[in-house]
Amino acid sequence: MRSETFKSLVSKPVHDFYGRELGKIIGIYVDNLGQLKSVGVDEGHGNLKEYSSTNIVFEEGSLVIVPKWRVEIEKFKKENEIAQKRSKALDELLDDGEIDQEVYDNLGKQYNLQSDNFKQSYDDLSDSLKTRLDELDSRQSQLNTFIANIKIQHKTGEIDSDTYDTTIDHITSMQKSDESERNDIMGVIKSVEANDQSTSEDSDMTADSTESPDMNEDSDMTADSTESPDMNENSNENESMEEPVVKTSDVVESSDDTDQYNNQEQISNY
Secondary structure, rough: OHHHHHHHHHEEEEEOOOOOOEEEEEEEEEEOOOOEEEEEEEEEEEEEEEEEEEEEEEEEEEEEEHHHHHHHHHHHHHHHHHHHHHHHHHHHHHOOOOOHHHHHHHHHHHHHHHHHHHHHHHHHHHHHHHHHHHHHHHHHHHHHHHHHHHHHHHOOOOOHHHHHHHHHHHHHHHHHHHHHHHHHHHHHHHHHHHHHHHHHHHHHHHHHHHOHHHHHHHHHHHHHHHHHHHHHHHHHHHHHHHHOOOHHHHHHHHHHHHHHHHHHHHHHOO
């Protein structure tokens, strides 16, 4: 942006990302290379607010102030995306044998530390967004109360229709801006919660996979138990061979034993 453009912006109104008027530009600070560093805004009542260049975008010949939380979330997304790509590349290099285990472990610790720092920053940002939501909800309540008072005064004839319409239009515009920001913040918060839930589910899956050896052990025990009827069958055959003389009562008892064995065999087959 050229210095001539900077000069043309002085004394002009400046708005935020959601269309709210923040005040008038009273000065612009640039570095030795002519790059924008910050903008001074007169918020009224003698209040001066300085906005960093990281919170400023240039649209259609005007400066727009971007909320701090939007700048931070975009920065986090970019840094986290790069960190994930590097971590994946590190795994691939190890699998391909292009780096040894020691190098992999050292770099892996660095990336894990970065990941923990990102998560902490994300959690802090989530808390600040919830605080901002509370502020927007509180202001919404104030605006609704103010609108109610305006409507009462208009109904009683204390305020004429032109004044009433102007006031309602202005407040409605404020409400739309707040609602737009609120929706954006809710979207970011849901994204954070979804990311945390996904991480938790991955941990649960890892924990479940570690239990598989026990399941195999149980299946081995079950397999062993199913072999016992064969052993009983062999013992019964040996006993029958040792008794060549069979009485009638013995036949009855033997048939009962056979039925019982058949029942056991059917149960074991299930």
